[in-house]
Amino acid sequence: MYTQINTGISRYVTFSDTELAIFDSLLEYREVPKKSILLRAGESCDFEAFVVKGCLRKYYIDTNGVEVILQFAVENAWISDISFSIYEDKPSQVFIETLEDCVLLVFSPESKEELFDRAPRFERAFRILMQRNLSVTQNRLFCTIAKSATEKYLDFLELYPTIPQRVAQHYIASYLGISAEFLSKIRAKLAKH
Structure with a gap:
């Protein structure tokens, strides 16, 4: 069950079997049916999810009531609202919805902090993931404008x-x-x- 996520996270940092066992033990397995709302605007996001199987979308509703999709997340992608909820402790401005039946592996902020305490090298891996996410977001912004x-x-x-x-x-x-x-x-x- 954890091979997919372990392979993905190990692309950035090499981990021992013990470190990967700690990582796996802190993940929550979730099967989520199609058309489930995992996060609503105004709520606090308390998860980061890795997609084992399925497709999700992250979107907001603009002032005209139109849905604007910010991200699709398919197999091997991560999805969350880290910009407002998790790191800034503000209500989310986005919705996260499953478009297919999904299998997710989920971290809470608390379990992620426990991971960093017990296996500190994961902090580097998640920093690299965050940098990649920033790069993708920046490229998307450029693409949208130019x-x-x-x-x-x-x-x-x-x-x-x-x-x-x-x-x-x-x-x-x-x-x-x-x-x-x-x-x-x-x-x-x-x-x-």
Whole structure:
């Protein structure tokens, strides 16, 4: 059950079997059905989840009542609201919802701190994960500002190659910041080429 997450976290730091056993012992296994809301705006986020199986989305609702998707999380990805809830102790501004039946391995802030106390090298691994997350977020911001809708869609396909077969087109359009109709036109144009 822990092979997937252990392989993922060990890409950044080499751990002993003892350290990985501590890590695994602090994870909570959760099976979560499709269309479950794990976090609502206004709540405090008390988890960081690793996706063993399934697909989730993180989104907010803008002032016009439109859902704006910030992230998809599929196998081997992490999802949480670390920007407001966990590290700043503020109510979340986002929702996290399962789009498929999911299997997750979950940390609470307390279990993560216990991990750092008992196996300090994990702090480095999670710092590297955080830096990678910041890089992805920065690239997404650049893409949103500087690229055309077609370029954004092609970048999306590179980042999330399995998502178009797994989620409704309007979710992808929301992530890209365009209408579903415009996305259909982009896809039709690309199919001709």
